Amino acid sequence: xxxxxxxxxxxxxxxxxxxxxxxxxxxxxxxxxxxxxxxxxxxxxxxxxxxxxxxxxxxxxxxxxxxxxxxxxxxxxxxxxxxxxxxxxxxxxxxxxxxxxxxxxxxxxxxxxxxxxxxxxxxxxxxxxxxxxxxxxxxxxxxxxxxxxxxxxxxxxxxxxxxxxxxxxxxxxxxxxxxxxxxxxxxxxxxxxxxxxxxxxxxxxxxxxxxxxxxxxxxxxxxxxxxxxxxxxxxxxxxxxxxxxxxxxxxxxxxxxxxxxxxxxxxxxxxxxxxxxxxxxxxxxxxxxxxxxxxxxxxxxxxxxxxxxxxxxxxxxxxxxxxxxxxxxxxxxxxxxxxxxxxxxxxxxxxxxxxxxxxxxxxxxxxxxxxxxxxxxxxxxxxxxxxxxxxxxxxxxxxxxxxxxxxxxxxxxxxxxxxxxxxxxxxxxxxxxxxxxxxxxxxxxxxxxxxxxxxxxxxxxxxxxxxxxxxxxxxxxxxxxxxxxxxxxxxxxxxxxxxxxxxxxxxxxxxxxxxxxxxxxxxxxxxxxxxxxxxxxxxxxxxxxxxxxxxxxxxxxxxxxxxxxxxxxxxxxxxxxxxxxxxxxxxxxxxxxxxxxxxxxxxxxxxxxxxx
Ligand SMILES: Nc1ncnc2c1ncn2[C@@H]1O[C@H](COP(=O)(O)OP(=O)(O)OP(=O)(O)O)[C@@H](O)[C@H]1O
Numbered sequence: 116x117x118x119x120x121x122x123x124x125x126x127x128x129x130x131x132x133x134x135x136x137x138x139x140x141x142x143x144x145x146x147x148x149x150x151x152x153x154x155x156x157x158x159x160x161x162x163x164x165x166x167x168x169x170x171x172x173x174x175x176x177x178x179x180x181x182x183x184x185x186x187x188x189x190x191x192x193x194x195x196x197x198x199x200x201x202x203x204x205x206x207x208x209x210x211x212x213x214x215x216x217x218x219x220x221x222x223x224x225x226x227x228x229x230x231x232x233x234x235x236x237x238x239x240x241x242x243x244x245x246x247x248x249x250x251x252x253x254x255x256x257x258x259x260x261x262x263x264x265x266x267x268x269x270x271x272x273x274x275x276x277x278x279x280x281x282x283x284x285x286x287x288x289x290x291x292x293x294x295x296x297x298x299x300x301x302x303x304x305x306x307x308x309x310x311x312x313x314x315x316x317x318x319x320x321x322x323x324x325x326x327x328x329x330x331x332x333x334x335x336x337x338x339x340x341x342x343x344x345x346x347x348x349x350x351x352x353x354x355x356x357x358x359x360x361x362x363x364x365x366x367x368x369x370x371x372x373x374x375x376x377x378x379x380x381x382x383x384x385x386x387x388x389x390x391x392x393x394x395x396x397x398x399x400x401x402x403x404x405x406x407x408x409x410x411x412x413x414x415x416x417x418x419x420x421x422x423x424x425x426x427x428x429x430x431x432x433x434x435x436x437x438x439x440x441x442x443x444x445x446x447x448x449x450x451x452x453x454x455x456x457x458x459x460x461x462x463x464x465x466x467x468x469x470x471x472x473x474x475x476x477x478x479x480x481x482x483x484x485x486x487x488x489x490x491x492x493x494x495x496x497x498x499x500x501x502x503x504x505x506x507x508x509x510x511x512x513x514x515x516x517x518x519x520x521x522x523x524x525x526x527x528x529x530x531x532x533x534x535x536x537x538x539x540x541x542x543x544x545x546x547x548x549x550x551x552x553x554x555x556x557x558x559x560x561x562x563x564x565x566x567x568x569x570x571x572x573x574x575x576x577x578x579x580x581x582x583x584x585x586x587x588x589x590x591x592x593x594x595x596x597x598x599x600x601x602x603x604x605x606x607x608x609x610x611x612x613x614x615x616x617x618x619x620x621x622x623x624x625x626x627x628x629x630x631x632x633x634x635x636x637x638x639x640x641x642x643x644x645x646x647x648x649x650x651x652x653x654x655x656x657x658x659x660x661x662x663x664x665x666x667x668x669x670x671x672x673x674x675x676x677x678x679x680x681x682x683x684x685x686x687x688x689x690x691x692x693x694x695x696x697x698x699x700x701x702x703x704x705x706x707x708x709x710x711x712x713x714x715x716x717x718x719x720x721x722x723x724x725x726x727x
Pocket of ligand 1: 426427428453455456457458460462525565610638639640642
């Protein structure tokens with residue numbers, strides 16, 4: 116959280132005192148920060164030193180990234196989700212490994228550039244012992260989430276940063292990495308710590324999705340509707356021994372990770388039943404899956420709230436669905452267009468579910484995310500020894516994995532030209548030949564392609580093959596962006612449905628604010644904001660304005676100031692203030708009207724407002 120001038124001054128005084136060798140009385144700086152300063156000083160770090168961390172070479176970084184591929188993969192959805200928030204708040208999201216080495220940085224390119232100047236960039240170690248007090252290193256040392264603001268950082272140059280980080284623990288309680296959000300120390304980051312915590316909860320929950328097939332997995336919560344979400348407690352037993360679990364389970368049962376391998380099932384519960392009675396008297400609803408049940412194919416059914424998606428479709432799109440499904444049934448490709456986050460993949464899955472190919476594989480390929488050198492091998496597979504680094508036994512391509520079902524080619528506009536002609540042949544002949552000269556095999560799939568680009572314009576510009584375009588786009592469905600929808604309230608209500616059991620309907624003030632926002636990240640941004648709000652509201656609580664993401668919160672403006680002095684800055688601010696008022700608090704609309712960047716408006720007004 117941004118501090119005010121007086122606490123900044125108090126911190127500066129505390130720093131001066133501590134770094135001139137005096138001990139600090141309690142309460143001058145938060146206890147975890149003081150502990151961290153002490154650790155750093157004991158290690159011989161000097162706060163006045165310039166920070167000269169050398170990033171590793173590209174090759175070394177690639178190796179570390181590969182070693183952490185599982186963590187990166189499992190964290191990817193959260194990085195993607197937080198990226199939108201980070202762009203809006205001019206900050207970055209960072210994933211590190213268990214040693215504090217930065218693996219990935221996503222978010223505001225502008226801030227990433229500034230962060231790189233203090234070596235907050237891939238390949239640099241942010242553990243305390245080299246980089247001093249900072250959210251990543253201190254979260255690792257303290258084994259808990261923490262925000263480190265400005266001058267709380269050990270090294271002075273890091274004072275420009277506000278960082279919030281949470282350690283990521285694997286199911287066995289071992290540190291797997293750290294997730295961090297960092298931005299300017301002089302900007303508001305009210306929700307950063309909450310969002311990071313929430314994201315880590317999701318990541319840690321995803322660890323349990325596989326790998327425990329031969330163990331007993333108990334998923335439980337006091338509220339049945341939270342089963343299947345990342346807020347459920349998960350415990351894993353090997354026979355009767357507790358071997359793994361998530362933090363939620365530990366906190367529900369009032370335990371520590373130390374309990375793993377030292378606790379028996381009988382110490383916690385008398386019996387493993389759907390109505391689970393804790394030894395402490397608590398009663399939970401549980402879903403239990405035992406290895407013997409899985410072996411017999413009787414996997415315990417758990418209602419996955421997250422997958423019970425409330426789908427929002429405009430009437431217009433709904434009427435197009437029928438036609439699209441008929442085409443898919445006739446093995447004719449369909450093209451879905453729409454801005455990022457408008458729901459192209461969700462919609463494609465919906466179509467697949469309505470078609471005769473329902474229940475068959477749905478293989479989604481992001482053409483923009485695959486490296487150009489790999490895309491061909493990934494799509495069409497390869498024979499043993501087809502290229503250096505190829506797997507020994509060769510590999511089945513994604514086209515073949517979609518056998519009998521749907522191949523969803525996302526961001527098709529980003530497919531390199533050379534590959535476009537190969538794809539065209541595959542679509543025409545319905546045959547694939549793996550790389551390395553294997554025999555062509557028949558392929559039975561229907562392609563649904565998606566793009567947020569103007570493919571027609573790309574065809575005219577010569578960057579997209581006309582013949583491929585005609586092949587994939589005999590029928591195009593355009594999904595509207597949220598800003599174009601006449602009634603955002605209906606969308607909000609639909610997307611809020613999964614949370615309404617626990618938190619009731621959205622209140623009018625909150626609804627009004629959400630409906631006034633223009634949702635540049637479309638349904639994705641909306642779905643994520645609502646999920647974050649529900650989580651911040653706490654169990655059973657209604658959402659309040661304070662739970663809204665910071666950039667959607669009502670702006671509190673300073674009272675109008677007289678323009679008598681005529682200073683240019685005052686006139687500008689007054690013009691901005693009036694524009695925001697005209698647009699009923701919608702900063703994006705006001706920024707458009709004034710032809711300035713939204714962040715400029717935010718900084719000048721909200722900042723000025725907070726300072727008054
Ligand atoms: N019709 C919908 N109803 C409810 N939620 C939706 C809908 N469409 C999308 N969402 C939400 O938005 C998220 C993103 O959707 P999706 O991945 O389909 O977007 P996209 O247009 O394919 O994005 P991109 O262009 O970035 O790949 C979904 O995970 C879901 O939470």
